[in-house]
Amino acid sequence: MSSISARLQIMSARIGRAAREAGREPADVRLLAVSKTWPAEDLREAAVAGQRAFGESYVQEALGKIDALADLGLEWHFIGPLQGNKTRPVANAFSWVHSIDRVRIAQRLSEQRDVHLPPLQVCIQVNVSGEQSKSGVSPAALPELARAVSSLPRLTLRGLMTIPEPTPDVAVQRARFASLRRLRDMLNSEGMTLDTLSMGMSDDLEAAIAEGATIVRVGTAIFGSRA
Ligand SMILES: *Cc1c(COP(=O)(O)O)cnc(C)c1O
Numbered sequence: 001m002s003s004i005s006a007r008l009q010i011m012s013a014r015i016g017r018a019a020r021e022a023g024r025e026p027a028d029v030r031l032l033a034v035s036k037t038w039p040a041e042d043l044r045e046a047a048v049a050g051q052r053a054f055g056e057s058y059v060q061e062a063l064g065k066i067d068a069l070a071d072l073g074l075e076w077h078f079i080g081p082l083q084g085n086k087t088r089p090v091a092n093a094f095s096w097v098h099s100i101d102r103v104r105i106a107q108r109l110s111e112q113r114d115v116h117l118p119p120l121q122v123c124i125q126v127n128v129s130g131e132q133s134k135s136g137v138s139p140a141a142l143p144e145l146a147r148a149v150s151s152l153p154r155l156t157l158r159g160l161m162t163i164p165e166p167t168p169d170v171a172v173q174r175a176r177f178a179s180l181r182r183l184r185d186m187l188n189s190e191g192m193t194l195d196t197l198s199m200g201m202s203d204d205l206e207a208a209i210a211e212g213a214t215i216v217r218v219g220t221a222i223f224g225s226r227a
Helices: 003-021 040-048 059-068 084-093 103-112 139-150 170-189 205-210
Strands: 030-034 053-056 075-078 096-100 120-125 155-161 196-198 215-218
Touching: 003 030, 003 040, 003 205, 040 059, 053 059, 059 075, 059 084, 084 103, 096 103, 096 155, 103 120, 103 139, 103 155, 120 139, 139 155, 139 170, 155 170, 170 196, 170 205, 196 215, 205 215
Parallel strands: 030 053, 030 215, 053 075, 075 096, 096 120, 120 155, 155 196
Antiparallel strands: none
């Protein structure tokens, strides 16, 4: 067995255990394999082992891999920072975008999404730990952005994503993930139907699953440490 497929099996067991400990169904937590910086052959190995959804952060790099692996029918998620001049390829080569943080980018994605494709599935990225440096909309600005995004015709707003400041303190991890869940619940109580919480990475996915993550984004624990 290749090391990638062995690590995928370990990851699937880890997700299953975290879900059961939280009283949740393992199948309700999807694994997004974050493959940024790794070559197409490594993704192919993961795909052969059964992995379908891949997350990428850099547009040019992702387009090459999407092209090289087109025969596999994979599902591509864009999870990186989005620039206005790069929205067109993202709008059309990906199924999901997790990193919407301003209305102008969402409008461009909606305008540029090919009419023959299903709507682009999107999450709004929220900055729940409040650092200046990290991208994501503030919790205070979220409701207005969510209303604007959900009105765009070629996008489907599925939920919220966050990348909290790393901390080994599990209680702090859980508090941040819980705040994303409460923001999702608040938007749903106002009439939205958001079913997705994209939260949790290699080092904090147990805390994220305990707080309701439906997509965990895992790179290092599958492909190894990035250079
Ligand atoms: C790189 C990245 C990940 C994966 O992080 P690991 O620590 O390698 O699991 C998850 N989410 C986003 C947005 C990333 O950029």
